[in-house]
Amino acid sequence: MAGFILRRLLLLLPMLLAASLIIFLLLRLGPSDPAMDYLRLSRVPPTPQALAEAQTMLGLDRPLAVQYLDWLWKAVRLDFGISYVTQRPVLPSLLHFLPATLQLAGVALVVTLGVSVPLGMWAARHPDRLPDHLVRLIAFIGVSMPNFWLGFLLVLLFSVHLGWLPAMGRGGWSHMVMPAIAISLMSLSINARLLRASMLEVAGQRHVTYARLRGLSERTVERSHVLRNALLPIVTATGMHVGELIGGTLIVESIFSWPGVGRYAISAILNRDYPVIQCFTLLMVTIFVLCNLAVDIAYAWADPRIRLSPEVAHD
Amino acid sequence: MIERALSADGLSPLHGRRFGWTAQIAFTLVALIVAVTAAGPWIMPFDPDAVDLVQRLQPPGPVHWLGTDHLGRDILSRLIAGAGVSLGSVALAMALILAAGIAIGGAAGVLGGRFDQAIMRTTDIFLTFPTLVLALFMIGMLGTGLTNVILAIALSHWAWYARIVRGIVLSLKHREFVLASHLAGMSRLRVFTKHLLPATLSQLLVLATLDIGHIMLHVSSLSFVGLGVTPPTAEWGVMLNDARQFVWTKPLLMLWPGLALFLSVMAFNLAGDALRDRLDPRLDLGHVH
Numbered sequence A: 001m002a003g004f005i006l007r008r009l010l011l012l013l014p015m016l017l018a019a020s021l022i023i024f025l026l027l028r029l030g031p032s033d034p035a036m037d038y039l040r041l042s043r044v045p046p047t048p049q050a051l052a053e054a055q056t057m058l059g060l061d062r063p064l065a066v067q068y069l070d071w072l073w074k075a076v077r078l079d080f081g082i083s084y085v086t087q088r089p090v091l092p093s094l095l096h097f098l099p100a101t102l103q104l105a106g107v108a109l110v111v112t113l114g115v116s117v118p119l120g121m122w123a124a125r126h127p128d129r130l131p132d133h134l135v136r137l138i139a140f141i142g143v144s145m146p147n148f149w150l151g152f153l154l155v156l157l158f159s160v161h162l163g164w165l166p167a168m169g170r171g172g173w174s175h176m177v178m179p180a181i182a183i184s185l186m187s188l189s190i191n192a193r194l195l196r197a198s199m200l201e202v203a204g205q206r207h208v209t210y211a212r213l214r215g216l217s218e219r220t221v222e223r224s225h226v227l228r229n230a231l232l233p234i235v236t237a238t239g240m241h242v243g244e245l246i247g248g249t250l251i252v253e254s255i256f257s258w259p260g261v262g263r264y265a266i267s268a269i270l271n272r273d274y275p276v277i278q279c280f281t282l283l284m285v286t287i288f289v290l291c292n293l294a295v296d297i298a299y300a301w302a303d304p305r306i307r308l309s310p311e312v313a314h315d
Numbered sequence B: 001m002i003e004r005a006l007s008a009d010g011l012s013p014l015h016g017r018r019f020g021w022t023a024q025i026a027f028t029l030v031a032l033i034v035a036v037t038a039a040g041p042w043i044m045p046f047d048p049d050a051v052d053l054v055q056r057l058q059p060p061g062p063v064h065w066l067g068t069d070h071l072g073r074d075i076l077s078r079l080i081a082g083a084g085v086s087l088g089s090v091a092l093a094m095a096l097i098l099a100a101g102i103a104i105g106g107a108a109g110v111l112g113g114r115f116d117q118a119i120m121r122t123t124d125i126f127l128t129f130p131t132l133v134l135a136l137f138m139i140g141m142l143g144t145g146l147t148n149v150i151l152a153i154a155l156s157h158w159a160w161y162a163r164i165v166r167g168i169v170l171s172l173k174h175r176e177f178v179l180a181s182h183l184a185g186m187s188r189l190r191v192f193t194k195h196l197l198p199a200t201l202s203q204l205l206v207l208a209t210l211d212i213g214h215i216m217l218h219v220s221s222l223s224f225v226g227l228g229v230t231p232p233t234a235e236w237g238v239m240l241n242d243a244r245q246f247v248w249t250k251p252l253l254m255l256w257p258g259l260a261l262f263l264s265v266m267a268f269n270l271a272g273d274a275l276r277d278r279l280d281p282r283l284d285l286g287h288v289h
Helices: A002-029 A034-041 A048-057 A064-077 A091-125 A130-144 A147-161 A174-203 A206-212 A220-255 A263-270 A275-304 A305-310 B003-009 B021-043 B075-111 B113-127 B129-144 B146-173 B176-183 B187-222 B236-246 B252-279
Strands: none
Touching: A002 A064, A002 A275, A002 B113, A002 B129, A048 A305, A048 B176, A091 A130, A091 A174, A091 A220, A091 A263, A091 A275, A130 A174, A147 A174, A147 A220, A147 B187, A147 B236, A147 B252, A174 A220, A206 A220, A220 A263, A220 A275, A220 B129, A220 B187, A263 A275, A263 B129, A263 B236, B021 B075, B021 B252, B075 B113, B075 B146, B075 B187, B075 B236, B075 B252, B113 B146, B129 B146, B129 B187, B146 B187, B176 B187, B187 B236, B187 B252, B236 B252
16 A cells, blocks of 8 residues: 555656646746736836846746746745735745635535435435435536525525525634535535446445345445445545535635635736746645545555556556 | 448437437527527617616616616626627637547547657646636636637646547547558548547537536636626626625625526536437446546
8 A cells, every 4th residue: 555655646746747847838938928917017117128127037038948947946945936916925825825725625525525425325225216306406406506606695595684604704614604515516416426326336236136135234235335335436536526626616715705815816817927826726736636646545445456456556 | 331330339329219308408498598699689678788877776677677787787688698608608618629629639549659648648737737727827828808718718628528539539440440441541531530530429519518518617607706708798707796796785686697607507418418318328427538
């Protein structure tokens, strides 16, 4: 297992390196000139002389490869430059907002798993009966619901009409209920359907029939013979959902005035504050990749076929 | 000959189950949305951008069926205009994604070797980004605005499609009908367009229909946070953003654009499900390479 984790960790480095190359190159090769944006955001009139000075200061007059290596070398030492707008170092500002985002996305992930597993099990226990149709309906609404609109609907019901939950800001658990539901509904809908299908598939296999023939109780069969095997696709899907949950959090934050990285990043994108955009993107990719690593490890832990076979592990 | 080879695979659109009633509702809804979008300029009761401060924040009534917004603009007209923006941008983004996916994925599958390796590693890199983060980054590079949002969405989704097309091409590449065409002296491009592309189309149609709703949500959420369509233009995400300051006083304002978006996404999702059941019951996104 340790070898498996180590192999996977080593694979992360080239991935992150490639992502950093894309992030750096695309922004440099994009249609606009960082020096002009720097002058605009610093409110300096763009005279030819000021432009040339800004280019020298930002290092834009050097070859692209040198610029990239310089940026990368600084990034490795956690120096992502200073924001054009605030003139403050980028990484500390982003790290200031990051915990709020991670907290919300984490709670949304817990909600996704915590709700989808019982829902999927319930539907699988009564295929083509009322519970199954109900779960299908919920899932159908869930995958079509815009998360930001759902956020508004929840505010309308629970804050405006009932007055039960605070409509905005970050505080105790009550502040997290609505944003977490808005973010997780789509993923939990997909997961519930996936688990249902997966459980029904496993339930038709021979080892399950054999377990029943041995006289094991229905509960034991469901828990140890069906659910454990059926959860594997859910583990894989969770890796994908993490990306959706991160994206959802960035959008939903703005509805609930949640003080996360989303609003900071969006204002940086509006301003074309390049150092912030670069650092934000790399940070999100790193988190996403690490979450997927965790998912891979969970998968290998649950399914010995993965960790014992190097070919499959590299698939 | 192609038809027979394909129907043996269950890929032919001519074979399959009949559509059920949910599918019929879905196709009717999709047709309705497309019709309203196309007829938009003629059926709008008012100019969607005409400001009339005397008539601001009117409740639904006989003149303004769904009421007016904070600038006195007719909400129904803006919803209809917004349908055009939403559907138009989704169609454009989807066309770009499909074109890039077919060209790049097809080339990788047909040519194979180093080229295939290079393309696959490139898609790997793009897939290490969560799609919304990648779209945000692309907007950071290209700048804000609807055109750039469409480009950003295409750039953040093409890799999935390229992989799927490549996978299908690889699975068919060594089949007899393809080998026979090569032996008959057809060029690789011609084999691709005549034999391989038609086989991928039915799967792509299903995927694209299922993804339209997803992309619609992307476009609207980017406009909602202010990166896409700029405010005077009517778009559902922008309308929701305009409505947010009135959640406490005029909640109906945010009901309409959200409902329009929700129903459209649902119609396309239902249609995608129906197409999948009919064209390719075995298609399972998790198992495509």
